[in-house]
């Protein structure tokens with residue numbers, strides 16, 4: 019990070035002075051991890067088998083190459099029909115030909131990949147890498163609006179993508195956006211569609227956007243609003259015969275591979291016949307599958323799974339679901355997943371016990387907002403790693419379970435979760451009660467935070483130490499993945515579990531004891547801005563009659579965070595320094611955490627009584643220092659700039675380290691420093707006197 023410390027040191031005895039650190043923009047833009055088609059998390063995901071989707075892929079290519087074609091191509095289709103696989107294939111082929119501008123694969127349950135927040139910054143940062151001429155204009159946008167990546171989607175799109183692209187001569191570039199339906203927030207989805215449709219205004223008009231999604235209502239409405247601006251294709255309306263042919267080709271290839279691998283290590287006499295499974299079985303499986311590729315893919319994993327029996331037996335088990343698969347689309351999901359799940363209980367005398375154990379482990383896994391490893395799951399759920407592995411052993415065809423204990427367990431396909439939590443299956447043996455397990459996760463997250471969070475968890479000591487100077491390994495050591503997860507998602511699970519927040523309840527008690535440590539941890543994770551929406555969510559969960567105290571605390575807390583988030587974001591420990599010291603005397607948050615106030619301020623500023631009308635001050639202006647003054651004996655130094663928002667006026671430093679950050683209304687116009695006492699004349703008319711203990715105290 020380009021973090022420049024420019025403190026001017028007084029020679030001699032000066033112990034307290036006003037310094038001037040400022041923080042350059044470290045990362046170019048915040049981005050969503052693993053969203054690109056070629057990211058590490060996506061690398062093992064399948065692309066179209068070479069004998070499948072040939073005509074469709076040709077059409078997509080033709081659209082991308084057509085000089086006056088529509089800007090957007092929308093490929094929509096039901097769950098499991100193969101959209102993401104097509105997206106990966108076209109992204110790879112565009113990348114090979116040098117025309118892929120950017121790709122974003124939305125994925126629910128994978129943190130930032132399931133939200134709109136970082137969609138445009140991620141696309142912009144990839145575009146910059148692809149088209150270097152854009153960099154200067156994107157940087158200019160960031161300099162003019164340092165917070166642009168956190169602004170409304172429209173601002174992000176216009177400033178980071180549309181305007182920079184409009185200022186350069188660019189050749190054709192394709193952006194691939196997969197699974198838009200997995201982006202949270204119906205309104206965000208509609209806004210994204212509407213904004214992307216504006217790309218047609220670009221001169222020269224070289225941008226193409228390939229979007230896939232399920233045909234869900236908000237997306238259909240979004241596209242309805244931009245009728246005429248896009249070309250589309252409905253995957254599940256492709257004639258059945260063509261899809262059956264594609265799925266057959268895939269099955270033929272995969273089952274032959276499974277047979278050969280099995281025969282390679284099978285004892286003599288039990289090998290599969292060389293023509294196994296035979297055309298009849300392939301045709302039956304393909305007919306059961308149409309139009310769901312996910313059926314074919316899961317069946318192959320199930321047949322191959324050595325945990326059960328040989329491939330021929332496994333195939334027989336699948337074929338028993340023949341009639342069910344022909345029933346309906348829901349029946350097809352049953353036929354996909356029931357053979358796998360039934361294995362868990364077949365032949366057991368006490369299936370209820372096994373089912374309960376299955377739900378207690380698999381329920382949380384499918385509901386996580388971001389995948390966790392077995393190690394982290396064990397910590398979070400308070401189970402042993404052995405018992406988790408025991409439950410997962412039979413699920414290798416539906417879950418990707420890495421060998422490493424600290425690598426995340428992932429769903430092969432989101433339709434597995436859809437199947438398990440389907441509310442129409444309440445009575446079914448494998449049904450997972452979403453609300454119940456979200457509640458469990460919320461409780462466990464809160465308990466974990468209770469156990470692990472503490473003040474100054476990284477041992478920074480110096481209150482102004484910027485987050486950017488803390489080694490990520492230090493943060494990861496004190497905040498392991500499950501604690502990071504709990505910090506970010508306890509409110510999400512509370513909300514999805516529809517738990518009421520009430521006075522004296524677990525949330526109230528957590529906030530009363532651990533609020534500051536939680537905010538400090540969020541800051542260390544670079545996620546403090548998300549605390550505002552979490553507080554908003556908590557406010558929606560208030561119990562109607564018994565939440566007076568916690569409601570007042572949350573309203574106050576929102577003001578507290580809004581006022582100080584810019585500095586807490588930079589220096590985590592300012593939460594109980596500047597944020598606390600400058601909050602109003604009657605702030606509930608301040609009152610509650612009075613004991614946290616830093617002892618190194620003997621006498622703090624006189625502050626207003628209550629919150630005033632100013633909710634938040636946006637930081638980010640720059641100006642140079644133009645005058646420096648020193649006391650007669652040269653022990654004290656003060657300096658001033660044109661601009662009250664200039665970074666040089668923001669900190670009180672001690673021994674050349676930042677200690678106390680000054681909110682805008684306390685920024686100095688003039689000041690006097692004497693030993694450990696500092697008097698600041700503020701532009702607002704306030705005079706602020708702060709006394710620090712002498713160094714030897």
Ligand SMILES: Nc1ncnc2c1ncn2[C@@H]1O[C@H](COP(=O)(O)OP(=O)(O)OP(=O)(O)O)[C@@H](O)[C@H]1O
Nearest residue numbers: 064066067070097098099100101102103311312315
């Ligand atoms: N053309 C193909 N060739 C080989 N395998 C395929 C093909 N299409 C799909 N598959 C397999 O089917 C699985 C499901 O497909 P995919 O994830 O692409 O469906 P989807 O339509 O994106 O589903 P969802 O809408 O639920 O995300 C893939 O993981 C892959 O294993």
